[in-house]
Amino acid sequence: MSIKFEGNEFDLIRYIKERTVESGRNLESAVLGIGDDAAIFKGFEGFGAISTDMLVEGVDFDLTWADPYSLGVKSLEVSLSDIAAMGSTPRYSLLSVALPSKVLTNDFLSNFIDGYLFSAERSGVLLIGGDLSRITGPLVIDSTVIGSAEHKGVRRSGAKKGDGIFVSGRLGGASAGLEILMTGEQSSQVESPLLERQLRPTARVSLGRLLGQSPNVSSMIDVSDGLLGDLGHVLDASGLGAQLDLRALPLEDGISELIESGRLTGRLLPDNPVGISLAQWFAMTGGEDFELLFTASSDFEFNRLSELTGQAITKIGVITEESGLIRTDIKGQNAVLPKISHTHF
Amino acid sequence: MSIKFEGNEFDLIRYIKERTVESGRNLESAVLGIGDDAAIFKGFEGFGAISTDMLVEGVDFDLTWADPYSLGVKSLEVSLSDIAAMGSTPRYSLLSVALPSKVLTNDFLSNFIDGYLFSAERSGVLLIGGDLSRITGPLVIDSTVIGSAEHKGVRRSGAKKGDGIFVSGRLGGASAGLEILMTGEQSSQVESPLLERQLRPTARVSLGRLLGQSPNVSSMIDVSDGLLGDLGHVLDASGLGAQLDLRALPLEDGISELIESGRLTGRLLPDNPVGISLAQWFAMTGGEDFELLFTASSDFEFNRLSELTGQAITKIGVITEESGLIRTDIKGQNAVLPKISHTHF
Numbered sequence: 284m285s286i287k288f289e290g291n292e293f294d295l296i297r298y299i300k301e302r303t304v305e306s307g308r309n310l311e312s313a314v315l316g317i318g319d320d321a322a323i324f325k326g327f328e329g330f331g332a333i334s335t336d337m338l339v340e341g342v343d344f345d346l347t348w349a350d351p352y353s354l355g356v357k358s359l360e361v362s363l364s365d366i367a368a369m370g371s372t373p374r375y376s377l378l379s380v381a382l383p384s385k386v387l388t389n390d391f392l393s394n395f396i397d398g399y400l401f402s403a404e405r406s407g408v409l410l411i412g413g414d415l416s417r418i419t420g421p422l423v424i425d426s427t428v429i430g431s432a433e434h435k436g437v438r439r440s441g442a443k444k445g446d447g448i449f450v451s452g453r454l455g456g457a458s459a460g461l462e463i464l465m466t467g468e469q470s471s472q473v474e475s476p477l478l479e480r481q482l483r484p485t486a487r488v489s490l491g492r493l494l495g496q497s498p499n500v501s502s503m504i505d506v507s508d509g510l511l512g513d514l515g516h517v518l519d520a521s522g523l524g525a526q527l528d529l530r531a532l533p534l535e536d537g538i539s540e541l542i543e544s545g546r547l548t549g550r551l552l553p554d555n556p557v558g559i560s561l562a563q564w565f566a567m568t569g570g571e572d573f574e575l576l577f578t579a580s581s582d583f584e585f586n587r588l589s590e591l592t593g594q595a596i597t598k599i600g601v602i603t604e605e606s607g608l609i610r611t612d613i614k615g616q617n618a619v620l621p622k623i624s625h626t627h628f
Numbered sequence: 629m630s631i632k633f634e635g636n637e638f639d640l641i642r643y644i645k646e647r648t649v650e651s652g653r654n655l656e657s658a659v660l661g662i663g664d665d666a667a668i669f670k671g672f673e674g675f676g677a678i679s680t681d682m683l684v685e686g687v688d689f690d691l692t693w694a695d696p697y698s699l700g701v702k703s704l705e706v707s708l709s710d711i712a713a714m715g716s717t718p719r720y721s722l723l724s725v726a727l728p729s730k731v732l733t734n735d736f737l738s739n740f741i742d743g744y745l746f747s748a749e750r751s752g753v754l755l756i757g758g759d760l761s762r763i764t765g766p767l768v769i770d771s772t773v774i775g776s777a778e779h780k781g782v783r784r785s786g787a788k789k790g791d792g793i794f795v796s797g798r799l800g801g802a803s804a805g806l807e808i809l810m811t812g813e814q815s816s817q818v819e820s821p822l823l824e825r826q827l828r829p830t831a832r833v834s835l836g837r838l839l840g841q842s843p844n845v846s847s848m849i850d851v852s853d854g855l856l857g858d859l860g861h862v863l864d865a866s867g868l869g870a871q872l873d874l875r876a877l878p879l880e881d882g883i884s885e886l887i888e889s890g891r892l893t894g895r896l897l898p899d900n901p902v903g904i905s906l907a908q909w910f911a912m913t914g915g916e917d918f919e920l921l922f923t924a925s926s927d928f929e930f931n932r933l934s935e936l937t938g939q940a941i942t943k944i945g946v947i948t949e950e951s952g953l954i955r956t957d958i959k960g961q962n963a964v965l966p967k968i969s970h971t972h973f
Contacts, residue, residue, distance in 0.1 A: 319865075320713040320849060321679035321773075323781040327671045334666035335772060337724045337759045368665040379682040379770050414682045420765025425724045427680060427772055428666075436668040504665060520664075 296415065299378075299396055322412035324375055324429070332430040334365035340383075340421035348464040351391045353482035354424070355398025361507070362428040363406055363486035364573040368505035370437035370495015371430030373408045373488060379425040381418035398483075399426075406488045437495050437577070441502040442521035446578040448600040449585055451487050454510060455562070456480035456535030458569025462551050463541075473537045474546075480535065484573045490592045491575055499583035504576050508624040509568040513576050514609060515622025524605030527620070529559070529612070532566045533597045553623045557613060568623050578602055641760065644723075644741055667757035669720055669774070677775040679710035685728075685766035693809040696736045698827035699769070700743025706852070707773040708751055708831035709918040713850035715782035715840015716775035718753045718833060724770040726763035743828075744771075751833045782840050782922070786847040787866035791923040793945040794930055796832050799855055800907070801825035801880030803914025807896050808886075818882045819891075825880065829918040835937045836920055844928035849921050853969040854913040858921050859954060860967030869950030872965070874904070874957070877911045878942045898968045902958060913968050923947055 338358055340346060349357075359376060366373045378399060386392070403410055408428065460481030463474050470478055486505075494500045502521060504513045510532075518525055539562045541547040547565070549555070555564045579585070589596040603610070609620040683703055685691060694702075704721060711718045723744060731737070748755055753773065805826030808819050815823055831850075839845045847866060849858045855877075863870055884907045886892040892910070894900070900909045924930070934941040948955070954965040 319781065319784055320710040321677040321716065321775070321781070323714065324676045324678065326674045326676055326776065328673075329671045331669045331671055331676075331774075332666040333669065333720070333722060333757060333772075333774070335722045335724050335757065335759050335770070337726055337761045337768075337770065339726050339761045339763045339768075341764050342726075342762050365665040369668065371666065375678070377678060377680045377772065379680050381682055381684050381687075381768055412678060412680065414680050414770070416682045416684045417687050418684045418766060418768065419686050421763060423682075423684075423726055423763065423768045425680070425682065425759070425770040427678075427722065429676075429678070429774075430666070431671065436664065436666065439664055 298392070322375070322377070324411060327431045329431060329433040330435050332366050332369045332371035332432060332436055333427065334362050335425060335427040336361040336365070338424045340423070346422065349482060351394040352398035355395040356402045356483045358424045358426045359399050359402040359408070359428070360484045360486045360573060362426045363402070363408070363488055364505040364507065366428050366430040367486050367488050367491025368503050368575060369430070369432070370434065370491055370500070370503060371432040372492045373406055373428050373430045375411045375429045376403060376408050377427040378410060378413035379415070380413070381416045381423040383418050383420060383422055386422055406486070432495055434495060437500055437503040438520070439502055439504050439517045440520035442517055442523055442578040442602050443501050443580070444523060444602055444604045446501050446580055446602040447583065447598045448514070448525055448527070448576070448578055448602060449596055449598050450506065450510070450533065450574055450576050451490055451594050451596055452572070452574040453533045453535040453595065454506065454572050454574060455538050455565030455569045457484060457571040458551065459535065459538050459541065459547055459565055462547055465551070473540060477535065477537055481571065484571065486573055487575045487594060490588070490594050493588060493592065494575065494577055497579070497583065499579045500577055501580065502578045506572045506574045506576050507570060509570045510576065511567050511609065511620055511622055512624030515624065517576070517578065518607055518609065518622070522606050524603040524608040524610065525600050526603050527600040527609060527611040529563055531597055531599045532563055533595060534562055534566045538562050538565050557618050557620060559613065643737070667720070667722070669756060672776045674776060674778040675780050677711050677714045677716035677777060677781055678772065679707050680770060680772040681706040681710070683769045685768070691767065694827060696739040697743035700740040701747045701828045703769045703771045704744050704747040704753070704773070705829045705831045705918060707771045708747070708753070708833055709850040709852065711773050711775035712831050712833050712836025713848050713920060714775070714777070715779065715836055715845070715848060716777040717837050718751055718773050718775040720756045720774045721748060721753050722772040723755060723758035724760070725758070726761045726768040728763050728765060728767055731767055751831070777840055779840060782845055782848040783865065784847055784849050784862045785865035787862055787868055787923040787947050788846050788925070789868060789947055789949045791846050791925055791947040792928065792943050793859070793870055793872070793921070793923055793947060794941055794943050795851065795855070795878065795919055795921050796835055796939050796941055797917070797919040798878045798880040798940065799851065799917050799919060800883050800910030800914045802829065802916040803896060804880065804883050804886065804892055804910055807892055810896070818885060822880065822882055826916065829916065831918055832920045832939060835933070835939050838933060838937065839920065839922055842924070842928065844924045845922050846925065847923045851917045851919045851921050852915055854915045855921065856912050856954065856965055856967055857969030860969065862921070862923065863952055863954065863967070867951050869948040869953040869955065870945050871948050872945035872954060872956040874908055876942055876944045877908055878940060879907055879911045883907050883910050902963050902965060904958060
């Protein structure tokens, strides 16, 4: 590697700057990138969206199982997911890191930055600034993404009675992956994609932007706290309820098999008070899948959008007028589900 | 106090949101504030500026001497200062905090937020989003400010040979305050304003905006690393040198007196290799004064701008063509000064 990090703040900033340029992107679309008091970007018409996420070692990740490259990817994807959930197009990012001395190695830092820049390139985002500090304590990462859109954002509050409830991709994988990572044992071929969901999530950036442009989509959120929790946020903001079809839930591959073999026990999930199957409970309460959960009117052509983006979209229920209540059929009985959130702290 | 913080992430977000609204500002100018996946703001013509600063307990502040209200003020001011140094107008802010359990008290959090919002109101900035996490370790604060301007930012790289070198306000106070705070003894009337400079800095927001609009101003930076270090950044970026007039340096009141009485020893400052007086060394190397250091052509009417803003502006030198060299007269001898930076880590 030709670019070396040699140990003080200014060297590290130069190092990241060079890696940013080296990564094949130029700064043409940003007016001024890393290295002045603030980054300058071209103003835009319409509306900006901005989101920031803080990841703390020991709370959001553990360096015994999170490798630096994956951590770089995830640091950006969590914020990209928020921008996607507003239906906005991500454009610029800022990265602030408090570095404990144990991570001040060439290997750790270059892998971390490589992961971050991989994620940035994949989503067409430019790293334009940030801050670095030392810390006597855990590694702390704060990533900020600025997006833009022609609209004022697809809010949580826009759901309408009778709207379908949709979710992208498959659910439960990230929390299943976390449980496997925390057992610390060697993982199998079935388990690897689940670990990937936890370690290197992929925000639904293109899908989010397209959903933001659809006049049929009434509300949206990303699944970071778990389906029940995030649907709860939408219902609370919209003053409405939901009827879920449990059988429709798009469960991540491998979870049922690993539950049967005893490998997954759901020990990290919240209590399951209504007797839902463990596999479904992973899909309903596992956090950090970073799929998009949205509501849309009945004439929404979700199959077409699914084909266009290559992203599965599943209708999992309908919005009702029972404010705040999530109902479902469990073994022929209509039951009320708790709006459980995977609380981040 | 009618709004109480009761202990989980969502309560705390609600608490901050209510304090934001309560603080007398409404969210009219921001389209959507705290509480969705991302904050939405109106796009703007011209150019955006964005800066983020991370403050880490034990590195940037110590809770044995930094009270929560001041810490709230400073958390925002450090980022405001970067936006001011680009000549931009600050508009929106984001606040991310990793909270150790020791600060999860009503008193700490409400005072911290009050300080932050005081600073936000003073500068016409709206807190529109952020993130909260717990941490087992030090308190970590990351504050981001977005500004806007008609221009592409007053860079560090624009200085021209023959330009005057100017600085706002008075220098050395923040580092003198830090030394006093770290002695831990009761402070006197002379010392209080110095403590204030360290604990509750005031970014030069109005002055920065006006300097950004002046066609005479060629480069600008804020004094956060110390005058010699920050001037060094300007010279490096501009490929030029400087001749400083030490006698012109606007030294903060009280420093000379406290040096004479033995109260200030400069023990936190970098080594002084060229025999400059300790009072001047405070002004030249003490960090965190958050004054504006800028260069301007000879027809710049700095007295008029000083009157308009009520802010002292002092000419302290001139830009030369000796790339990278800072020269000055010391006791009749022409000496080269080191481009020493107060490194933040």
